[in-house]
Amino acid sequence: MNTKINTDYWDQRRGKITSSKGGWKIGQGVFNHGYSMMDDFVGKTSYMQVVMLNATGRLPERNLADWMEAFFICLSWPDPRIWCNQIGALNGETHTSATAATSAGLLAMDSRAYGARTLIDGVNVIQKALEQSKQGVLVEEIVKSAGQLVGAKPTITGYARPIAKGDERVGAMEKVTEQLSFDIGEHLKLAYEIENYLSKNFNESMNINGYVSAFLSDQGFTAEEVYRMNATLVASGVTACYVDTREKVPNSFLPLRCDDIVYEGKSVRVVPEKC
Amino acid sequence: MNSPKPSSLVSKRDDVYAQRTATRIWQELPAEDNAYITAQSRCHGYDLMALMQKRSFVDVLYLLFRGELPGPEEAALFEALMLGFINPGPRHPATRAAMNAGIGKTDPSLILPIALTTLSGKHNAAGSLEEGMRFLRKQQHKPVQETALQLLVELERPAEGDCHIAPGFGSVYNGIDLMSKQIAEHLVQMPGAGSALKWGQGFAQALTEKGMGWLATGVVAAVLTDLGFQPRTAAGIYQIISAPGLFAHGVEMANKPMTAMPFIADEDYSIEYEN
Numbered sequence: 305m306n307t308k309i310n311t312d313y314w315d316q317r318r319g320k321i322t323s324s325k326g327g328w329k330i331g332q333g334v335f336n337h338g339y340s341m342m343d344d345f346v347g348k349t350s351y352m353q354v355v356m357l358n359a360t361g362r363l364p365e366r367n368l369a370d371w372m373e374a375f376f377i378c379l380s381w382p383d384p385r386i387w388c389n390q391i392g393a394l395n396g397e398t399h400t401s402a403t404a405a406t407s408a409g410l411l412a413m414d415s416r417a418y419g420a421r422t423l424i425d426g427v428n429v430i431q432k433a434l435e436q437s438k439q440g441v442l443v444e445e446i447v448k449s450a451g452q453l454v455g456a457k458p459t460i461t462g463y464a465r466p467i468a469k470g471d472e473r474v475g476a477m478e479k480v481t482e483q484l485s486f487d488i489g490e491h492l493k494l495a496y497e498i499e500n501y502l503s504k505n506f507n508e509s510m511n512i513n514g515y516v517s518a519f520l521s522d523q524g525f526t527a528e529e530v531y532r533m534n535a536t537l538v539a540s541g542v543t544a545c546y547v548d549t550r551e552k553v554p555n556s557f558l559p560l561r562c563d564d565i566v567y568e569g570k571s572v573r574v575v576p577e578k579c
Numbered sequence: 580m581n582s583p584k585p586s587s588l589v590s591k592r593d594d595v596y597a598q599r600t601a602t603r604i605w606q607e608l609p610a611e612d613n614a615y616i617t618a619q620s621r622c623h624g625y626d627l628m629a630l631m632q633k634r635s636f637v638d639v640l641y642l643l644f645r646g647e648l649p650g651p652e653e654a655a656l657f658e659a660l661m662l663g664f665i666n667p668g669p670r671h672p673a674t675r676a677a678m679n680a681g682i683g684k685t686d687p688s689l690i691l692p693i694a695l696t697t698l699s700g701k702h703n704a705a706g707s708l709e710e711g712m713r714f715l716r717k718q719q720h721k722p723v724q725e726t727a728l729q730l731l732v733e734l735e736r737p738a739e740g741d742c743h744i745a746p747g748f749g750s751v752y753n754g755i756d757l758m759s760k761q762i763a764e765h766l767v768q769m770p771g772a773g774s775a776l777k778w779g780q781g782f783a784q785a786l787t788e789k790g791m792g793w794l795a796t797g798v799v800a801a802v803l804t805d806l807g808f809q810p811r812t813a814a815g816i817y818q819i820i821s822a823p824g825l826f827a828h829g830v831e832m833a834n835k836p837m838t839a840m841p842f843i844a845d846e847d848y849s850i851e852y853e854n
Contacts, residue, residue, distance in 0.1 A: 320847045470589035509585030562609035569603035570624030
């Protein structure tokens with residue numbers, strides 16, 4: 305005899321939505337984490353405060369949202385040589401919509417090498433480093449345990465960067481931190497100690513990931529929260545690069561001749577008949 | 580005077596970048612009078628026009644990724660796999676995303692990218708394929724019962740929802756995925772079936788008593804393992820296989836009124852916000 309499998313969990317949820325976030329109650333208002341969006345947010349909070357609330361469930365103070373907005377500016381370069389931005393530019397070549405172009409660039413940022421996803425690693429590195437430091441582990445040992453050796457140099461997320469040495473965005477954000485009256489917390493203090501060690505021994509410095517990961521750790525965010533808040537981090541730079549090529553003649557962005565692609569595969573051969 | 584911070588000293592690295600992009604897959608030979616126009620295309624050495632005359636789409640899809648044309652048994656297995664999983668079905672989240680895009684009057688050219696993005700996830704979706712292939716590659720040389728016993732002993736069933744004992748294996752709605760089971764049973768009897776598919780079939784049978792078995796992602800991972808695809812290609816191949824069904828469902832909705840799909844009523848939409 306067949307026994308009916310218990311599907312109560314799914315049966316109870318058919319045709320219903322239970323939101324832990326909020327929603328639109330038609331005729332009553334739009335609610336978000338207990339706030340009325342039209343009464344409590346519009347005209348009263350910044351957009352970035354709402355972005356951070358939606359990502360973390362916590363409404364930050366205005367100055368923290370302003371700090372985050374400044375960070376978004378740091379990652380909004382209109383330079384199409386950057387990988388995600390080049391995807392925006394190539395979308396301009398094929399005349400996609402601006403939304404499609406920007407979304408494609410954002411997907412590209414979901415990368416192990418750059419963009420918001422690397423902040424997960426950055427936050428985990430500095431939070432683990434602080435735990436080690438509190439247990440008495442020296443900076444030199446923290447560096448050894450946090451990174452891999454590439455040649456003689458340790459590679460740690462948050463320090464050094466591709467293409468250039470140094471990072472002009474760190475200094476810009478340090479000014480913002482000061483202007484908005486934030487203190488240097490224990491994660492950021494340790495991040496500077498790591499930077500000093502790497503600078504003296506390997507001529508490498510902290511990058512924007514390292515600075516932001518340490519600062520936001522001091523503000524009490526987890527790695528996943530930092531990633532979620534930054535889900536659209538590079539959007540504006542991608543849009544700019546899309547617009548640049550969209551307004552030019554198609555096929556004029558880095559045009560390639562056939563021999564600009566090097567073929568390294570099999571030599572010409574005859575197609576065998578299908579057996 | 581304070582010395583400048585290490586991060587503020589920005590200079591170019593001496594990384595050497597390629598002057599031209601290289602590929603082993605495709606060769607475009609230029610027209611005599613225009614270096615930008617392709618006069619002949621070759622895939623892994625085979626002339627594209629000859630491939631069109633002599634081989635099937637599935638053969639050339641295999642060729643693109645594997646570098647060689649498939650033998651008859653491999654081609655038959657690959658085609659059967661593609662047919663078996665041509666459509667995740669109208670209840671899969673990726674298909675529902677396609678349908679939402681269609682009914683919402685999203686530009687039809689964006690229906691497929693939207694659905695494939697949803698299909699990129701790690702739960703019952705393409706994002707779990709790489710891990711699934713690595714699991715099968717590692718386990719296929721061990722006795723099935725040994726792995727099954729070990730994983731069942733270590734298993735911690737979640738309090739709610741389904742249980743995935745290994746990548747590509749588990750329960751769906753508290754039961755066994757009967758379609759994936761039938762498709763696997765068909766594939767495993769084909770001459771091209773290899774050790775991963777056969778091992779997976781044994782593993783799925785060992786899980787039957789616990790209400791678990793093959794998941795769609797597991798079957799695809801097993802066949803791709805047997806066909807020699809690299810794990811990193813697996814997510815994309817799964818997306819290619821599923822694309823026809825996803826797009827068909829999405830575009831089916833594009834000509835229907837917005838009322839042709841449910842819009843959850845206010846009384847079935849509850850907000851349970853916990854501060």
